[in-house]
Structures are given as structure tokens and as C-alpha cells.
Amino acid sequence: MKKVMHLLAAATMMFSCNQTPKQIQDNAATTDHADRKQEASQTAKTFNIADIPVSTADLGDFPFFTLPEGLKEQNKPLQKKFDICFFPMNGTMTPVEGRLYKTNVTAKPGEEFSQRFFEKSMEDYLTSVGAVKTYDGEITNEEYDRYNKQDPNKGGEGDIGYTGEQIKFYVIRSKDKGNIYVQFSANNAAGKLNVLQEELFQQTIKKVTADDIAKDLTEKGKSILYINFNLDKSTISADGKSVVDEIAEALKKNSALNIAIEGHTDNTGEASHNKRLSNDRANAVLNALTTNGIDKSRLSEKGFGAERPLVANDSEDNKAKNRRVELVKIN
Structure with missing residues (x-):
């Protein structure tokens, strides 16, 4: 038995001696890599x-x-x-x-x-x-x-x-x-x-109500709304129409309230296109309100494009904040 062991040891030494330094280094690196992966796997299994x-x-x-x-x-x-x-x-x-x-x-x-x-x-x-x-x-x-x-x-x-x-x-x-x-x-x-x-997710989206709009117009003189339109168009989307309904309800509750409807965009694209698009969208809101029974004499509209940003157009989140409709109270 001892003779066999000596023969195996001698063979191992001969194999090592015949290897180049780089082969020895690569073998050591491979062994170390395998050991680290095995250690990681064993550690991972214990996590709770x-x-x-x-x-x-x-x-x-x-x-x-x-x-x-x-x-x-x-x-x-x-x-x-x-x-x-x-x-x-x-x-x-x-x-x-x-x-x-x-x-x-x-x-x-x-x-x-x-x-x-x-x-x-x-x-x-x-x-x-x-x-x-x-x-x-x-x-x-x-x-x-x-x-x-x-x-x-x-x-x-x-x-x-x-x-x-x-x-x-x-x-x-x-x-x-x-x-x-x-x-x-x-x-x-x-x-x-x-x-x-x-942290658990906290929902912050809520429905815009007529009371919210009326309160903003009374206390702040303006109400900032995010009315959804079809992409790059002035067609009001289905959920956007529900916001327009709330605007109409606020105006019906206070017949002395007159408003200017202002359209705004972010700075993506040509300025002339944004100006025209914002004006068309403001006009679309005005027409929807008149269809909803609001006298046109109580309303005016104008588009400002990207001329009056709420925040810098330096991120997608900020650009989304700038794509808005503002209702401004007219005395």
C-alpha cells in the first residue's frame, strides 16, 4: 500500500513539474473560482x-x-x-x-x-x-x-x-x-x-373631482390638470373626457366662474408644432365644455407650447409634468 501511495505522489509531482507556471496559475484560478462558486451556493441556500x-x-x-x-x-x-x-x-x-x-x-x-x-x-x-x-x-x-x-x-x-x-x-x-x-x-x-x-407601494393617483377644481380656482386662481390626449393629437382620450366632465360640473356649480384654458407641452420636437398642438388641445377642451352645456362666453383658450414649463425639461418625469392643461380664473 505504501508503495502505491509513493508512486501516486511521484506521479503527481512529475505532472506538476511538467506544467508551465501559467498552467499552474490557471489551474489554481480555476480551483479558486469553483471553490468560490460552491461557497456562494452554500451561503445562498441558508438565506431566509x-x-x-x-x-x-x-x-x-x-x-x-x-x-x-x-x-x-x-x-x-x-x-x-x-x-x-x-x-x-x-x-x-x-x-x-x-x-x-x-x-x-x-x-x-x-x-x-x-x-x-x-x-x-x-x-x-x-x-x-x-x-x-x-x-x-x-x-x-x-x-x-x-x-x-x-x-x-x-x-x-x-x-x-x-x-x-x-x-x-x-x-x-x-x-x-x-x-x-x-x-x-x-x-x-x-x-x-x-x-x-x-417599502410597500403607496398609490397616489386619485380621481380629479369638480370640488378639487373649484377649490384650486378659488384659492389659487388656477387648476393644473393632466388631461390625456391621443399621441401627438388634440383628440381627448376616454379617461381625459372624465376630467372634462368634472371641469363642467365645477363651472355649473358656480355660474359666476369664468376660466381661460391654457395648453402646454414639453420641449420635445419643433417649437412651432408644439405651439399649434397646445392651442388645438386647449380648443378641444373648450369645445368639449360647450358640448357639456357651458356657455362659450365664459371660456377662452390659448396654447403656449413649451414656453412656460413648470419644471426643467431634463427628465422624462419632468417632461410629463410640463404636458398639462391649466385652468386660470378670470375675474
């Missing part, structure tokens, strides 16, 4: 939010902690009051909704980025406030292909969750702040960080 101890640490305000000294946000971070982020739960990139912060991390001028410093700083701080590491590994090609098109922020600022990317994922069950999910990754050049405070 109910098993995370509740932390009583004072976490402060969202996003709850600063970057390590000498590091900064590379660009303007992605910050949303309510959005979705995918985290590697049970080995699967799983969506969680809530308040979201995502950023790329780089060194400040005059400093050098250290992967170890970034990771060690994050790990030690998170552990100190009661966070529990629930994943430390990579996702598979199959998993990336499965989920990536579901992520509305894929490819954006601070995006984490690519094949071959080492993801460290922590969870905090805070007594005061609820469930907080933190994931980060890094290489020798830079890092990425995601923080999400889990």
Missing part, C-alpha cells in the same frame, strides 16, 4: 429573512452611511423614492421594491482606489450595525440571462449583477427602519454600491 436578527442600531437617515474616507461617488447617484433592485437571494436575482440608492464608487483626486480597503470598510461597518452577510459569490450566465431584461435600471449608475462579478450581499432587519438590503462589488479600479430600504 426571518432568520436575520433584528438590529436596534441607530442607522441614521437613508442611505444610512457614508462612503469610506478617500472615496466618492463617481457620478450623480441613482436615487428613487420608490423603485426596484435585484439581489442574489437563494442564488437567484430577486426583485425588492422600496427607496433606492445606486452609485459607482471611485477615489477622490490625489487618492488611489483600494479594493481591499473598500470591501473591508463596508464589511466591518455593516457588521457593526447588525447586518448579516447572506451571499458572497457570482451568479451564473443562465441566471443573468433569465433576469437582466426585467431590471429597469440595468446598465445604469451603480448597476450590480453581472456574470463574473463578485457580489457581497448584506441584510439589516432594523427595528426602526424595516428591512434594508445592501450589496456591493469591487475590483482594483473602482466599486459599486446599492442600498434599498424595503
Whole structure:
């Protein structure tokens, strides 16, 4: 038996000696990669939010902690009051909704980025406030292909969750702040960080009523409405007509109320086209009101195109706010 063992050991040594340094390095890297994937898989299987101890640490305000000294946000971070982020739960990139912060991390001028410093700083701080590491590994090609098109922020600022990317994922069950999910990754050049405070969706859409319109006109002198029209046309959509009905009801309740109907657009497209479109839409609202029994002498209309934005036209959300109809009280 000893003779057989010696022969096997000798064969192993001969094989190793016949390998080039690069082959030895590649074999070691392959073994290390497989070990890390196995470790990640074993870690992922243990994840259950109910098993995370509740932390009583004072976490402060969202996003709850600063970057390590000498590091900064590379660009303007992605910050949303309510959005979705995918985290590697049970080995699967799983969506969680809530308040979201995502950023790329780089060194400040005059400093050098250290992967170890970034990771060690994050790990030690998170552990100190009661966070529990629930994943430390990579996702598979199959998993990336499965989920990536579901992520509305894929490819954006601070995006984490690519094949071959080492993801460290922590969870905090805070007594005061609820469930907080933190994931980060890094290489020798830079890092990425995601923080999400889990929150339930709160519906904010409500029906515009005649009383709301009348109150705005009385107290503010104007009422800002979002009446839906067919795309790039002045035809009022079905749900837009319900808003016009409420305007008519408000005017019927107060026969002394006269209004100017003003149409507004965002700055997309040619200014002359936007001006004409906004005027046509204001006129469409006026005609709908007269059809609804409102005397035309109480109404006037005008389109302003993109000349009077409510907010800067620097995002799709802001552009949507600028595409509006305003009712202005005429004394």
C-alpha cells in the first residue's frame, strides 16, 4: 500500500513539474473560482429573512452611511423614492421594491482606489450595525440571462449583477427602519454600491373631482390638470373626457366662474408644432365644455407650447409634468 501511495505522489509531482507556471496559475484560478462558486451556493441556500436578527442600531437617515474616507461617488447617484433592485437571494436575482440608492464608487483626486480597503470598510461597518452577510459569490450566465431584461435600471449608475462579478450581499432587519438590503462589488479600479430600504407601494393617483377644481380656482386662481390626449393629437382620450366632465360640473356649480384654458407641452420636437398642438388641445377642451352645456362666453383658450414649463425639461418625469392643461380664473 505504501508503495502505491509513493508512486501516486511521484506521479503527481512529475505532472506538476511538467506544467508551465501559467498552467499552474490557471489551474489554481480555476480551483479558486469553483471553490468560490460552491461557497456562494452554500451561503445562498441558508438565506431566509426571518432568520436575520433584528438590529436596534441607530442607522441614521437613508442611505444610512457614508462612503469610506478617500472615496466618492463617481457620478450623480441613482436615487428613487420608490423603485426596484435585484439581489442574489437563494442564488437567484430577486426583485425588492422600496427607496433606492445606486452609485459607482471611485477615489477622490490625489487618492488611489483600494479594493481591499473598500470591501473591508463596508464589511466591518455593516457588521457593526447588525447586518448579516447572506451571499458572497457570482451568479451564473443562465441566471443573468433569465433576469437582466426585467431590471429597469440595468446598465445604469451603480448597476450590480453581472456574470463574473463578485457580489457581497448584506441584510439589516432594523427595528426602526424595516428591512434594508445592501450589496456591493469591487475590483482594483473602482466599486459599486446599492442600498434599498424595503417599502410597500403607496398609490397616489386619485380621481380629479369638480370640488378639487373649484377649490384650486378659488384659492389659487388656477387648476393644473393632466388631461390625456391621443399621441401627438388634440383628440381627448376616454379617461381625459372624465376630467372634462368634472371641469363642467365645477363651472355649473358656480355660474359666476369664468376660466381661460391654457395648453402646454414639453420641449420635445419643433417649437412651432408644439405651439399649434397646445392651442388645438386647449380648443378641444373648450369645445368639449360647450358640448357639456357651458356657455362659450365664459371660456377662452390659448396654447403656449413649451414656453412656460413648470419644471426643467431634463427628465422624462419632468417632461410629463410640463404636458398639462391649466385652468386660470378670470375675474
